[in-house]
Amino acid sequence: xxxxxxxxxxxxxxxxxxxxxxxxxxxxxxxxxxxxxxxxxxxxxxxxxxxxxxxxxxxxxxxxxxxxxxxxxxxxxxxxxxxxxxxxxxxxxxxxxxxxxxxxxxxxxxxxx
Amino acid sequence: xxxxxxxxxxxxxxxxxxxxxxxxxxxxxxxxxxxxxxxxxxxxxxxxxxxxxxxxxxxxxxxxxxxxxxxxxxxxxxxxxxxxxxxxxxxxxxxxxxxxxxxxxxxxxxxxxxxxxxx
Numbered sequence: 001x002x003x004x005x006x007x008x009x010x011x012x013x014x015x016x017x018x019x020x021x022x023x024x025x026x027x028x029x030x031x032x033x034x035x036x037x038x039x040x041x042x043x044x045x046x047x048x049x050x051x052x053x054x055x056x057x058x059x060x061x062x063x064x065x066x067x068x069x070x071x072x073x074x075x076x077x078x079x080x081x082x083x084x085x086x087x088x089x090x091x092x093x094x095x096x097x098x099x100x101x102x103x104x105x106x107x108x109x110x111x112x113x
Numbered sequence: 114x115x116x117x118x119x120x121x122x123x124x125x126x127x128x129x130x131x132x133x134x135x136x137x138x139x140x141x142x143x144x145x146x147x148x149x150x151x152x153x154x155x156x157x158x159x160x161x162x163x164x165x166x167x168x169x170x171x172x173x174x175x176x177x178x179x180x181x182x183x184x185x186x187x188x189x190x191x192x193x194x195x196x197x198x199x200x201x202x203x204x205x206x207x208x209x210x211x212x213x214x215x216x217x218x219x220x221x222x223x224x225x226x227x228x229x230x231x232x
Contacts, residue, residue: 004155031218042117042204042223043156088155092218100169101218103155 003027004091004104012110016078021107023089024071030092032065032072033101037086079111115139117224119205125230131193134227136205138186143210145182146221147190150202162188163210195231202226 005024013019023032031050035043047056049065049072056063060083062075072089086108090101118137126132138145143164148156159178161169164185173180177196182188192199204226208219 033218041225042206044223045220048218048220090155100158100161101156101221103157105153105155 004089004102006087006089006104006107008107009105010108010110012112013079015080015111015113017111018075018077019079019109020073020075021087021109022071022073023104025091026070027091028069029102030069032069032092033090034063034072034074035088035090037088037106038084043086043088076109079109081111081113084109084111117205117207117222119203119224119227121227122225123228123230125232126195127232128197129194131191132195132229133189133191134203134205134229136188136190136224138188138205138207139222141209142207142222143185144208144219145188146206146208147180147188148204148206148223150204150226152201156204159190192229195229197231200229200231202228 007022031048033048034046036046037043047058047063049063052067052069054065060077064073076083086106088103088106090103093100120135124132145162147159149159150156158172160167160173160180162182165182178192180190204223206221206223208221
């Protein structure tokens with residue numbers, strides 16, 4: 001069973017602060033995705049990273065895929081209340097179960113005004 | 114364009130009762146997924162369809178769970194009989210299904226989920 005560990009599990013910060021959340025595994029993934037999920041809704045894809053060492057930026061969000069494709073990080077600059085939500089990482093299986101995503105437990109982020 | 118539609122949004126039943134969830138994917142999407150999300154956890158895949166064919170159902174508890182996608186469009190997930198541990202959010206997702214086996218993961222579009230409480 002492939003396992004993605006996310007840390008921290010909970011994060012509560014003030015508007016304007018910077019933060020980083022982490023997604024780690026002992027398994028190699030063909031690609032890794034980050035989702036944000038708001039209460040009462042399904043996850044919404046933020047980004048897909050494919051190449052080891054890849055860095056992608058989405059406005060104030062910066063995503064990095066580890067060189068060995070086993071870990072990833074999400075950095076948010078100057079967090080805003082609208083960033084509040086559950087951030088999930090998900091790794092895509094490289095093997096026979098192509099198409100299966102393995103989700104971490106998520107980081108619940110709360111940004112206070 | 115409409116997103117993934119699920120119904121009902123909420124369901125409360127007593128244990129041992131049957132329950133069914135319905136999903137209508139985004140128009141034109143060939144791949145459909147059912148996930149279960151327990152409280153404080155990430156989604157876990159139950160079954161994946163490519164058109165009408167269930168191509169990955171290894172994590173579906175087949176003693177009590179069943180699913181169908183008869184015409185390759187909408188899908189139904191059923192639990193019979195429900196147990197207390199089945200309380201969770203059941204998410205449906207769809208993707209175009211045109212990656213042709215590429216390792217680059219397709220974007221999955223999730224519905225809002227059905228929140229099931231078994232008493």
